[in-house]
Amino acid sequence: MAVSNMQQYYSVDKIQRIIGAEFDKVEPEEQAEVNQIISQFLDNFSTMEFDVVLDQGQNTPTMRALMANQVGELVRNGYASLFPLFVELSDMEASDEILEKFEQERQAQVQSQQQQQKPPPKGGEGVMQ
Numbered sequence: 001m002a003v004s005n006m007q008q009y010y011s012v013d014k015i016q017r018i019i020g021a022e023f024d025k026v027e028p029e030e031q032a033e034v035n036q037i038i039s040q041f042l043d044n045f046s047t048m049e050f051d052v053v054l055d056q057g058q059n060t061p062t063m064r065a066l067m068a069n070q071v072g073e074l075v076r077n078g079y080a081s082l083f084p085l086f087v088e089l090s091d092m093e094a095s096d097e098i099l100e101k102f103e104q105e106r107q108a109q110v111q112s113q114q115q116q117q118k119p120p121p122k123g124g125e126g127v128m129q
Helices: 002-009 012-019 028-043 061-076 080-089 095-117
Strands: none
Touching: 012 028, 061 080, 080 095
């Protein structure tokens, strides 16, 4: 689809602008050859070889950013347990350190809650008379 859109809407001049400075460095006699290749691409690309990867999966940078925004919104709305997923999807450079710190704080919270939930000592232990 993307290639057919390029064929439909891109002109030789537009592709030359996309190529930019590299096209300007090509010798005049080679520019004619480049223009011929561009024209061939615009007319019929089925016999050409080129490096294009169209990724429609969930791991494209755009899809990851979209998912990170959605998960981030859930985290802001009270679903703090999704924070590790948000960090992973957001491709932060310090994600490992952030996740490690988050896990340490979570473990400290769990230990604190366990300490508060311990039943009081039985049999008069610890009770002053």
